[in-house]
Amino acid sequence: MHQTAGPGWRVTIDTSEPMLLALYLKDNAGLTGAGIPPLAPVEPRIRECDHHQLTQHVGGVEALRREWEEWWAGLVGDSPEAVPDVSPPEFTAFSTAPALQRSLQAHFGSAFTWARERRAEYERLEARREARGDHRILQEMVAGRQLEVGPLAKDFDLRIIELPLAEDRAWLVASDKVIMSQSLMDDAENFRSFLAPVLEILV
Incomplete structure (x- = not known):
């Protein structure tokens, strides 16, 4: 995590392991365009799996999309009551979202490993930025x-x-929160173009 601050203001920059986990499952299930905002796929790309058989008795992939979007909305909004505890192997906190629960049961190991690897990569990226x-x-x-x-x-x-997204851009998701591709800061001009309107609102 990095904090940049001055008199009366503070910007905190970090990644989010729960969001990384959720994004893995989204791309793994092929839920293109799911969630608000509809984010680009992650990078490196996730191999897509057919979730029809896995979810067919609990509403199918459409139910999985709805349940994932509710979970994502809770993560974006930092709403504790809307973010179930991700506890393997049964994921009982997701009992009211059975399609998502089955997806977690089937793919949590891969999702957890992927999210942990991305977190480690992000920490190395942060160290390079600090040095420069x-x-x-x-x-x-x-x-x-x-x-x-x-x-x-x-x-x-x-x-x-910051998240490892394939599209270099930023999304204002609340009055005080931005989701951003972690590669965006590498392009100063592009970074300015996305952050300047946000600062116009805030400052």
Whole structure:
């Protein structure tokens, strides 16, 4: 996790293991376009599996899509009551989402390993950024926006969740939260184009 801060503001940048797990299951089941916002597939790509037989007696893949979207909405909203405890092997907290429960039972091992590997990769990425001073771009952007606004500049606290997505972009999912491809910061111009409108709202 990295924090960049100044007087009256703070930006926290990190990844999310529960979201990594959820994204693995989404792509593994071929739930293209599921969730709000509809995120790009993860990178590296996940091998898609046919979930029809696995879910046919509990509503099929359409039920799996609905149940996954409810889970994802809880993760995006940081809503504890909407985020069941992911406890193998039975995943009893998902008993009201039987299609998703079956998907977890069948693929949790692979999903957990993949998410753990991505977390380790992200930590190495963070270390390289710290060494290069990559986060200075955020300080520069906030300072520039504060100069534009002057004494009307507002205090804010922004959380950026970086995920290994195949599309370099960012999604504003709440007034104080952005989901972003973790490769976006490597392209300073593209990074600025996505974050500048967010800072215009916040500052």
